[in-house]
Amino acid sequence: MSQQTSEESLTPDAPRPSPTSSSVARLNDYRRAKAVDPDLEPLRRQVSTIIDAILADNAPDEAEVREKLRLHVARNPGRPEKALLGHLISMSDRQDEAG
Template sequence: MSNESLTTDMPHPTPSAVTRLQDYRRAHEVGADLEPLRRQVSAIIDEILADTAPEDAEVREKLRRHVYANPGRPEKALLGHLHSMSARRDEAG
């Protein structure tokens, strides 16, 4: 089997898979620098999610979604959550 047939038979990664891999590598490259911030943000997220006030259940669920969408990157999760909450308030007027 030639090298040419090997390369043509191999599936090419999708753009989203490549982007995720690049994000993963980038997160680990700067991870040490971000570790103190990530610990602080994780503590903030934990406090918010530990709250049991029924009137804030929807807010907590939205934050959980951001956390699940950004594994290992709590700073991005919290930033995304805050941004979405701000946009929601802007729409409400």
């Protein structure tokens, strides 16, 4: 049985994962995982704290940003550092396009 990464399975025409609290639940599941590279653990804890703070905000004008971050978390289960990096890059690209 071959495993595809979540990014490989998402194409422009493919349905996107629903950004719900399940994304946060997966992040919490990661935190309880035992097989974590000890060198990445401090970074992942810090990034998880940042993600939690962003998602806990309830400012209506930032709802779209939170929605996009939830998608990145859903696409990168157990890898919050990659989720946050992808989110920041996509937001930066968006800023560049807006000019």
